[in-house]
Amino acid sequence: xxxxxxxxxxxxxxxxxxxxxxxxxxxxxxxxxxxxxxxxxxxxxxxxxxxxxxxxxxxxxxxxxxxxxxxxxxxxxxxxxxxxxxxxxxxxxxxxxxxxxxxxxxxxxxxxxxxxxxxxxxxxxxxxxxxxxxxxxxxxxxxxxxxxxxxxxxxxxxxxxxxxxxxxxxxxxxxxxxxxxxxxxxxxxxxxxxxxxxxxxxxxxxxxxxxxxxxxxxxxxxxxxxxxxxxxxxxxxxxxxxxxxxxxxxxxxxxxxxxxxxxxxxxxxxxxxxxxxxxxxxxxxxxxxxxxxxxxxxxxxxxxxxxxxxxxxxxxxxxxxxxxxxxxxxxxxxxxxxxxxxxxxxxxxxxxxxxxxxxxxxxxxxxxxxxxxxxxxxxxxxxxxxxxxxxxxxxxxxxxxxxxxxxxxxxxxxxxxxxxxxxxxxxxxxxxxxxxxxxxxxxxxxxxxxxxxxxxxxxxxxxxxxxxxxxxxxxxxxxxxxxxxxxxxxxxxxxxxxxxxxxxxxxxxxxxxxxxxxxxxxxxxxxxxxxxxxxxxxxxxxxxxxxxxxxxxxxxxxxxxxxxxxxxxxxxxxxxxxxxxxxxxxxxxxxxxxxxxxxxxxxxxxxxxxxxxxxxxxxxxxxxxxxxxxxxxxxxxxxxxxxxxxxxxxxxxxxxxxxxxxxxxxxxxxxxxxxxxxxxxxxxxxxxxxxxxxxxxxxxxxxxxxxxxxxxxxxxxxxxxxxxxxxxxxxxx
Amino acid sequence: xxxxxxxxxxxxxxxxxxxxxxxxxxxxxxxxxxxxxxxxxxxxxxxxxxxxxxxxxxxxxxxxxxxxxxxxxxxxxxxxxxxxxxxxxxxxxxxxxxxxxxxxxxxxxxxxxxxxxxxxxxxxxxxxxxxxxxxxxxxxxxxxxxxxxxxxxxxx
Numbered sequence: 001x002x003x004x005x006x007x008x009x010x011x012x013x014x015x016x017x018x019x020x021x022x023x024x025x026x027x028x029x030x031x032x033x034x035x036x037x038x039x040x041x042x043x044x045x046x047x048x049x050x051x052x053x054x055x056x057x058x059x060x061x062x063x064x065x066x067x068x069x070x071x072x073x074x075x076x077x078x079x080x081x082x083x084x085x086x087x088x089x090x091x092x093x094x095x096x097x098x099x100x101x102x103x104x105x106x107x108x109x110x111x112x113x114x115x116x117x118x119x120x121x122x123x124x125x126x127x128x129x130x131x132x133x134x135x136x137x138x139x140x141x142x143x144x145x146x147x148x149x150x151x152x153x154x155x156x157x158x159x160x161x162x163x164x165x166x167x168x169x170x171x172x173x174x175x176x177x178x179x180x181x182x183x184x185x186x187x188x189x190x191x192x193x194x195x196x197x198x199x200x201x202x203x204x205x206x207x208x209x210x211x212x213x214x215x216x217x218x219x220x221x222x223x224x225x226x227x228x229x230x231x232x233x234x235x236x237x238x239x240x241x242x243x244x245x246x247x248x249x250x251x252x253x254x255x256x257x258x259x260x261x262x263x264x265x266x267x268x269x270x271x272x273x274x275x276x277x278x279x280x281x282x283x284x285x286x287x288x289x290x291x292x293x294x295x296x297x298x299x300x301x302x303x304x305x306x307x308x309x310x311x312x313x314x315x316x317x318x319x320x321x322x323x324x325x326x327x328x329x330x331x332x333x334x335x336x337x338x339x340x341x342x343x344x345x346x347x348x349x350x351x352x353x354x355x356x357x358x359x360x361x362x363x364x365x366x367x368x369x370x371x372x373x374x375x376x377x378x379x380x381x382x383x384x385x386x387x388x389x390x391x392x393x394x395x396x397x398x399x400x401x402x403x404x405x406x407x408x409x410x411x412x413x414x415x416x417x418x419x420x421x422x423x424x425x426x427x428x429x430x431x432x433x434x435x436x437x438x439x440x441x442x443x444x445x446x447x448x449x450x451x452x453x454x455x456x457x458x459x460x461x462x463x464x465x466x467x468x469x470x471x472x473x474x475x476x477x478x479x480x481x482x483x484x485x486x487x488x489x490x491x492x493x494x495x496x497x498x499x500x501x502x503x504x505x506x507x508x509x510x511x512x513x514x515x516x517x518x519x520x521x522x523x524x525x526x527x528x529x530x531x532x533x534x535x536x537x538x539x540x541x542x543x544x545x546x547x548x549x550x551x552x553x554x555x556x557x558x559x560x561x562x563x564x565x566x567x568x569x570x571x572x573x574x575x576x577x578x579x580x581x582x583x584x585x586x587x588x589x590x591x592x593x594x595x596x597x598x599x600x601x602x603x604x605x606x607x608x609x610x611x612x613x614x615x616x617x618x619x620x621x622x623x624x625x626x627x628x629x630x631x632x633x634x635x636x637x638x639x640x641x642x643x644x645x646x647x648x649x650x651x652x653x654x655x656x657x658x659x660x661x662x663x664x665x666x667x668x669x670x671x672x673x674x675x676x677x678x679x680x681x682x683x684x685x686x687x688x689x690x691x692x693x694x695x696x697x698x699x700x701x702x703x704x705x706x707x708x709x710x711x712x713x714x715x716x717x718x719x720x721x722x723x724x725x726x727x728x729x730x731x732x733x
Numbered sequence: 734x735x736x737x738x739x740x741x742x743x744x745x746x747x748x749x750x751x752x753x754x755x756x757x758x759x760x761x762x763x764x765x766x767x768x769x770x771x772x773x774x775x776x777x778x779x780x781x782x783x784x785x786x787x788x789x790x791x792x793x794x795x796x797x798x799x800x801x802x803x804x805x806x807x808x809x810x811x812x813x814x815x816x817x818x819x820x821x822x823x824x825x826x827x828x829x830x831x832x833x834x835x836x837x838x839x840x841x842x843x844x845x846x847x848x849x850x851x852x853x854x855x856x857x858x859x860x861x862x863x864x865x866x867x868x869x870x871x872x873x874x875x876x877x878x879x880x881x882x883x884x885x886x887x888x889x
Contacts, residue, residue: 072831074829214827214828215823217831218823218834218838229766235761277761278753280754353777353865439773637829637869666772666776667772667864673868674863674870675860676861678868678870678871
């Protein structure tokens, strides 16, 4: 489990682009031209088969080259499963390695169909690799079969492959993949391959494929960026402005430099870096660093002032239309029952367990970076700019990330840019490792945006829902190279997944007002759905209650054109025993919520016990439709993870500011879910599907908070509309 | 200042700032990177090691406080409880990002060493100091029960 070493890259003797357009023959990787002739030589049993996504070694191991970051979501298992299936490999022989930063070969086709951006996000890994890796596996299989046919002088049609063994039954001959790899490397790459019918799958969706990274991650042997050790490497920390938008005007490094072990103190665009022989000396040096900050352009407002501004904007006219059906205003005027509600969502930090870390080694014409890198192409460009090189001169070794939840994919590559700028400022004299402390992480920005929603929803006399929503929240992509994602003035990562997009409503509208705020924001696991699903699903519950209907029946009546949603909702209701009387009692309640995000539909039913103002989630039943379930055990794990992550935000998560300074700094102030707060029972059911797979890394998160809020309503009669939940405050309101 | 301690059974001598947290002595000076930095304030448990068999947060333990004592890190965890815990972690595919799991395993091994058949409440008590942002808690709980069962079935 390692990044793909440079030496191995040079061994690539040909390139097959298996993405979309079929196979391209005879291409050679950049820098490999001199090795082109190597593939023409005589077959050798001890040679590997090396292709862009698959390497088969003489020792029988099959290594899948993974272009996506493994950050816990299981791509190091899911992507190899796709290859192994079409290759008819044995699971035990599968290995995985991170791809180098190389576009278009390793570009994310979901982010850009031309593959110009390598990166991981939007729960796209399995979805965009699905056909690409099936073809890669089938191609390698066909080449192994061809090599066996040549060696045995038999027709390819008489050869079978199963569990890593190639067999010619009539003659009783068998060979392993490793024995055939060298020969396979010298047969022509087939222009077309036949993929299996899903009914023939033997690995995909067929029970538990052990994760390829479990052993390393259960023994302390997994290497993360923070573990990288290079000869002569120094460690840096950065003192950043106390308010966002501030800049260092001047600094006095005398005391910092006097700390034993501190070797350099340098100004960089984002602050002042202290470099030491180890983290401890660098950190001690930083504690003594004196910086005068220029805060003339800094954001100085606190959360209260921001919310007041958001309320003013919510009441104003200025907004762009996100989604509109029929005439919501007219329908609301005629509605016999109208509910007005305001929802509030705080800034949220991602707080991955591995604080942001990157290592950089810089020479005159080359920059090499080690990181749990989520945005390789963007990071290459930004690092190149910092060090004055071209993007192709920046190599990125993508290591396992200790969590990300979106934090490592920043349009300005904040921590990658920082480490590159430190390497530049110190003249490349030593490799440098930048570590963000937890305080740097919690106070350092890139938060899920603060949001205020106002909804008016009503029931008309013929039982139809009228729905109008205003969302006030910062744009994530505005002012970044990703602003091209905006359509008709709407940032789809700031607002979306709304009621008119997810239910059959005749009269509904959603509008958005993005305020100008100097707090840096970013996509946070499931992005716009984190807040949009909440207000939508709580309002659906309120409407069902107003209509005196069962919350699931009420939703199903508005999902007629969405059979996947309806099926998932019925599945979760069935498994949770929704039609049975709830074994309630004082303080007990259950609630439901559903959201489609990233092409995956997830519904959850939460059962809670409320004691005083304390909310305990006892049981969660979850149903998911993510197309063909590639690795069901990983899907279950991602649903559990998404639920736990969402519960952290529902129960505790909030970043607040006072006069522009972040109030929280570590896990004491920024509380996250612990084992005693995790539901004891989480049941996950996967809806059967023959559709291509969609992602599971994020979609488990959005439904849990509204499901719990709806359960608390049943338990207490209190409607929770402000995150994180504060029952005491809600009772007073 | 020279500090002598035993790490994973080996006598080590370190010439370091005595106030340097044991975590950074292990990671930056003994190349034992299995023990992780998460918070620096004993709030998350990622840095958990055993000192004389007791789970301890190495991020707030000065290296001088470990002088003359037996330090065990994930790399040297070889007790029956430790082996059972690691095996259960693998069998149930507990890890996701995996970053916190060294600390989780050290805490779990410490729990089983003192309490071979923990209840759910015992697990909550022993493991609530270890944060997992991937929220692998359901499987952690199951793996601890499985490790306990393995230990109970093993011959003395």
